Amino acid sequence: MPVAAKKSARRRRVEPELIFGDLWTFDPAPESADPKLQTRYKLFIGGKLVSHKRGRYFESINPATEKPLAEIALASAQDVDAAYAAASAVAPVWANFPGAERGKYLYRLARLLQDRAREFAVAEMLDGGKPIKESRDFDVPMAAAHFFYHAGWADKLAYAFPGATPVPHGVVGQVIPWNFPLLMLAWKLAPALACGNTVVLKPAETTSLTAMKFAESVMEAGLPAGVVNIVTGAGETGAAVVNHPRASKVAFTGSTAVGQHIMRATAGTGKKLTLELGRKAANIVFEDAPLDQAVEGIVNGIFFNQGHVCCAGSRLLVQEGVEEAVLKRLKNRVRMLRVGDPMDKNTDIGAINSKAQLAKITELVQSGVEEGAEVYQPECELPKSGWFFKPTLFSGVEQSHRIAREDVFGPVLSILTFRTVDEAIEKANNTAYGLSAGVWTDKGSRILKMSTALKAGVVWANTYNKFNPASPLGGYKESGFGREGGKQGLGDYVKLT
Numbered sequence: 001m002p003v004a005a006k007k008s009a010r011r012r013r014v015e016p017e018l019i020f021g022d023l024w025t026f027d028p029a030p031e032s033a034d035p036k037l038q039t040r041y042k043l044f045i046g047g048k049l050v051s052h053k054r055g056r057y058f059e060s061i062n063p064a065t066e067k068p069l070a071e072i073a074l075a076s077a078q079d080v081d082a083a084y085a086a087a088s089a090v091a092p093v094w095a096n097f098p099g100a101e102r103g104k105y106l107y108r109l110a111r112l113l114q115d116r117a118r119e120f121a122v123a124e125m126l127d128g129g130k131p132i133k134e135s136r137d138f139d140v141p142m143a144a145a146h147f148f149y150h151a152g153w154a155d156k157l158a159y160a161f162p163g164a165t166p167v168p169h170g171v172v173g174q175v176i177p178w179n180f181p182l183l184m185l186a187w188k189l190a191p192a193l194a195c196g197n198t199v200v201l202k203p204a205e206t207t208s209l210t211a212m213k214f215a216e217s218v219m220e221a222g223l224p225a226g227v228v229n230i231v232t233g234a235g236e237t238g239a240a241v242v243n244h245p246r247a248s249k250v251a252f253t254g255s256t257a258v259g260q261h262i263m264r265a266t267a268g269t270g271k272k273l274t275l276e277l278g279r280k281a282a283n284i285v286f287e288d289a290p291l292d293q294a295v296e297g298i299v300n301g302i303f304f305n306q307g308h309v310c311c312a313g314s315r316l317l318v319q320e321g322v323e324e325a326v327l328k329r330l331k332n333r334v335r336m337l338r339v340g341d342p343m344d345k346n347t348d349i350g351a352i353n354s355k356a357q358l359a360k361i362t363e364l365v366q367s368g369v370e371e372g373a374e375v376y377q378p379e380c381e382l383p384k385s386g387w388f389f390k391p392t393l394f395s396g397v398e399q400s401h402r403i404a405r406e407d408v409f410g411p412v413l414s415i416l417t418f419r420t421v422d423e424a425i426e427k428a429n430n431t432a433y434g435l436s437a438g439v440w441t442d443k444g445s446r447i448l449k450m451s452t453a454l455k456a457g458v459v460w461a462n463t464y465n466k467f468n469p470a471s472p473l474g475g476y477k478e479s480g481f482g483r484e485g486g487k488q489g490l491g492d493y494v495k496l497t
Contacts, residue, residue, distance in 0.1 A: 026338070029345040031125070031132045033118035037209065040071040043079055043232065044215035046086035047225025053078040058234075060209055063129035063351040064342050064386040072208045075231040080200065080240040086226035087171045087198040088246050094227050095168045095196040099155030106151035106194060108221040113144040116217070120210055124182055125342045127209040129351030129387070130305050132343055142467060143186035146485070149469035150190035153490060157195065160487050166494035168196035169272055173247035175238045176211075177254045178204035178353055179308040185211055187484045188251055189228065190469075195493040197249070198227050202241045205234040206354050239265075247271055249493070253310070256433075256478045274482025274492045276310065276474060279407035281436040281456065282428035283313030283464060284418075287321040289440035293462065295329045298413070301438060301464035303337060303391055306349055307411040308357075311436035311473075313464055315404060316415045317424055323417050327395055330413075334391050335378040349411055352387040361389055361410035368394050368403040373414070399430060407433075421446065425453045434476030438464045457483075 040057065042049040057071040073079075094102070113120060120143075121136040130139075157166045172192045176184035181203055192199050203211035211230050218228045231237055242250050242262050249272035252262050259275040266273050283301050285294050301313030318326050342350035352358040369375055376393040389411055397404050397414040404414050418424040428437060437456040439447055451459040457474045460466060467473070472486035483489045 026346045028341070030341070030343045031118075031122055031136070031345060033122045035123040035126060036119055036213075037070055037123060037126075041073060041208070041212040041232070043073050043075055043083070044212065044218070044228070044230040045079070045083045045226075046229070047219065047223070047227075049215065050082075052076060058205065060127055060206070061354075062126050062386075063353055064126075064383070066385055066387070069126055070209060072205075072212070072232045075202075075233040075237045075240075077240045080231055080237065080244060083200045083229035083231050084171060084244050084246040087200050087229055090224050090226035091168075091170050091198045094198055094224060095170075097196070099157060099194075102194060102196065103151040103154035105221055105223050106147050106154060106190060109217060110144045110147035110151065112217040112221060113140060113147065117141070117144075120182060120213060122343075123213055124210050125350070127207045128178065128181060129342055129353050130308075131347040131350045133345055133347070134305060134350075139180060139183050142469075143182045146183075146186040146190045146469045150194040150490075153191075153487075154194040157490065157494065160490050161494070161496055164496040166195065166490075167497055168494060169248040170197065171246050172197045172199050172249045172251065172493070173241045173244060174199055174201040174251045175241055175254065176201065176203055178207040179305060179310070181207040182210040182214065184253055185214060188253075191484070191489050191493050192251075193227065195490060197493055198229075200229045200231065200241055200244070200247070202231050202233065202238050205232070208232045242266065249273070251482075251492070252276070259480060272492070274484075275480035276435075276482070276484060277478060277480040278310030278433065278435055278475075279312075279409070279479065280315055280405070280431050280433045281311050281313050281438070282315045282317050282431075282454070283438040284317045284424050284428060284440065284450070285319065285322065285326060286424075286439075286441040286443075286446065287319045288442040289322070290442070290462070291322060291325060291329060294440040295326065295333055297438065297440065297462070297464040298330060299333055299337070302413045303334075303349055303411050304465055306352055306389075308353055308409060309465070310479075311458065311465070312409075313436075313438050314408060314412065314414060315428075315431075316413055317418050317427055318415060319424070320417050320419055323415075327393075327415065330393060331376055331378075334376075334393060337378070337391050339380050339388060339390060340383055349391055352389055352410060355387055357409065358387040358389060361408055361412065364403055364406060364408045365392055365412055368397070368401060368412075368414070371398075371401045371403075373397045373401055373403065399427065405431070421449070425450070429453075429455045432478040435474075435479035436460070
């Protein structure tokens, strides 16, 4: 800190963080890599980019500018039929490939993602609105890591299931969401291919670009035609993928409402089903927690990817003795977050994915104000175009408030308090969801107690949003069932005989 600033801080008796926020400015630092986007994308069926039957297209919009990026083919039921026919034709061939050979293709895909990392990162940022530093440092490297990890399992499946013989399901239908398009593609495709299945995949309609760019990598890697098929479109296309009679298994990540509909649609069909549905995770801070470290974890837990994360720590439970200290630190930290152009490497919070999602966030924040919670938003100038929302803190939140019960899926944190361990457990579990949770405390015994008492698929201890391909992720209750990642995730892509 400059000497003058130090003297000023002593005179005014304010924390140094406030000085930094006033004095530090950043010149724009835009990413310059070329995403190599096409103006129009076809469907990827049978190893080729093909024209679709209906001849209709929809626009993929950049949420930071509200301008179109490309036209995407709108697949019809006939197109989905063609994709399943291609996947079915090659399914026996791919299943009978030696595991080591399948692994070679997955390794090749991983390396191609690494080779084109900057290109994919910029495309993901433009299409989804997330900051370039997140797509560059997390999404693309983690997507490659999943292909590397599952490539290693391809010839070792017998060791993953001792005493049984793993057999692929056949053709798998997969539907992925818009918050992590490339990473969700990797989570779904890598284990399915490693286990010998062929795939028909539908990306989210608002974020299809990186899936179609990945189709180019599939062709470059030389996978047998039909092993991977990608059909684009909205709900109608997704329904055709899920309901197709050739699908032996369906994997879906998205909203609970759609997941429930898929459960009803697949009931009695004999299809294997896995669902990852999110939401409303509790991030719990005890009095003995390292507060500065906890605040960083809280910020990462809710503001990473604009809060568009299924396991976002959107409910903060703070022990009463440190509520004031935590809230003060959070306000200081949030005040320094930079909201704006996702292309700028200095940006912390980018654009909301769609106009509809921005409207939902706005409505729920307004409900929090109307129901009596105290709202804090830092002073920051939002871009004049695009869909942006200020990072938001709500204190004084009650369990009955909508912002405590419903998933905002945006950069909005609801803060509740508790007194005892039992009260923390009760409040954390008082939700229809159970995907993840976080615990911040200095006591290892308390961490062990909380990890078993919390009804969540993943419990982080003194950290948050840490992922690894070897670690399974999945939920309880209305957060779905099945696991993705790790040896456990492989089990959902094989039948054991």
